[in-house]
Amino acid sequence: MTDGWGKRATSRIDRTQFGKDELLKSLGQQFNLDFSSYDQWQRKKPSRPPPPPKPKEQPLSFLVSRPIQSADTKKAVSYREKKQAVKLQEEEKRRWERITILELRIQTRSKTLQQYKRRIKELLEENIKLKSEIETDETDTHGGGGIAQLNANFSKELEEAQAELEITRSRVDKDLKVLEKQVADVDARLKARQDELRVLNSYKDKEYPVKAMMITNLMKEIESVKNSNQEDTEELEHIINTEIGKYEKERIRVTNDITRNVTEEAVGLMHPSLKDMALQNMVMKKEIEFHKKEQVALREANHALESEVDKMLRDPKTNIRLQMFPEFFPNRTKCTPDMDVVLDIPTQQWLPI
Numbered sequence: 001m002t003d004g005w006g007k008r009a010t011s012r013i014d015r016t017q018f019g020k021d022e023l024l025k026s027l028g029q030q031f032n033l034d035f036s037s038y039d040q041w042q043r044k045k046p047s048r049p050p051p052p053p054k055p056k057e058q059p060l061s062f063l064v065s066r067p068i069q070s071a072d073t074k075k076a077v078s079y080r081e082k083k084q085a086v087k088l089q090e091e092e093k094r095r096w097e098r099i100t101i102l103e104l105r106i107q108t109r110s111k112t113l114q115q116y117k118r119r120i121k122e123l124l125e126e127n128i129k130l131k132s133e134i135e136t137d138e139t140d141t142h143g144g145g146g147i148a149q150l151n152a153n154f155s156k157e158l159e160e161a162q163a164e165l166e167i168t169r170s171r172v173d174k175d176l177k178v179l180e181k182q183v184a185d186v187d188a189r190l191k192a193r194q195d196e197l198r199v200l201n202s203y204k205d206k207e208y209p210v211k212a213m214m215i216t217n218l219m220k221e222i223e224s225v226k227n228s229n230q231e232d233t234e235e236l237e238h239i240i241n242t243e244i245g246k247y248e249k250e251r252i253r254v255t256n257d258i259t260r261n262v263t264e265e266a267v268g269l270m271h272p273s274l275k276d277m278a279l280q281n282m283v284m285k286k287e288i289e290f291h292k293k294e295q296v297a298l299r300e301a302n303h304a305l306e307s308e309v310d311k312m313l314r315d316p317k318t319n320i321r322l323q324m325f326p327e328f329f330p331n332r333t334k335c336t337p338d339m340d341v342v343l344d345i346p347t348q349q350w351l352p353i
Contacts, residue, residue, distance in 0.1 A: 192265075196258060203254070211247055215240075 218240050222233060267275065312318050322329045335341070 193262070196262060200255075200258065208251075215244060215247075218243075 218236075222236055222240065270278075316322055316331075319329075
């Protein structure tokens with residue numbers, strides 16, 4: 001009955017807050033507050049042993065004496081009783097310590113709860129005050145002050161946008177006039193080039209085919225007369241070649257004149273600085289070609305000098321020691337690995353006496 005009541009009482013305690021309690025953390029978790037079991041306070045064995053059974057009295061004809069307990073037996077019984085009493089006092093002391101800790105925890109939680117309630121009340125009052133201020137501001141803004149400010153800002157932004165639009169229009173018109181002028185210049189140059197191309201095409205389509213036909217007819221005449229008169233053929237070939245050369249030179253001259261005229265006009269339209277740059281590039285190109293030729297010539301001269309120096313170094317006539325002291329530096333052939341070694345050691349021979 002007691003065990004069931006203790007479990008029901010401890011089950012009502014909120015144990016989720018024990019881990020966050022500062023008091024238990026300060027005590028170092030040295031107390032175990034698990035009251036889900038009351039086994040540690042239950043009595044394992046009776047504190048006092050049961051009295052020994054009375055010995056059965058044997059029927060005797062006469063009573064001699066009654067057994068008297070000794071002093072040692074009484075002393076052992078009192079010692080066990082004292083030990084059990086000390087253990088019960090220690091358990092009662094631990095129980096009261098746990099009860100005291102629980103009371104302190106309950107008081108601390110009550111104070112914290114009161115502080116939370118006061119804080120909630122303060123926050124509610126502040127929120128109500130802020131809500132009233134916000135509603136007042138919104139009412140004033142909706143009443144006309146905010147709309148007037150928005151209209152003023154819109155008018156100002158509209159004026160700025162219109163001014164920026166006018167500036168952009170003037171800039172675009174100016175750029176458009178410049179581009180139209182450039183397009184007109186390009187059209188004029190294109191028309192001039194088209195006229196020149198028309199002249200070239202007319203020459204190619206009219207004069208050149210006639211002259212090509214004349215050349216073809218002359219070639220046929222040459223082929224027909226070739227077998228009859230060789231000399232006339234050779235003379236005619238010479239005349240034909242001369243005429244062809246003249247016509248080719250004339251064509252080349254006309255083409256060069258047209259090209260030169262076009263080039264001169266294009267160069268005339270160029271900036272003087274570009275002309276100077278082109279002239280300097282031509283001069284630098286000629287100088288680079290000249291220096292490249294000089295480098296090639298110098299390389300060839302260096303190779304020739306190197307071969308001559310190598311030849312002089314290998315020539316025994318340039319060896320001063322060999323020329324001045326030939327007896328100390330005899331000309332001996334070197335022994336190579338593929339040569340046979342012949343031992344020709346001079347030996348002393350006795351005269352036959």
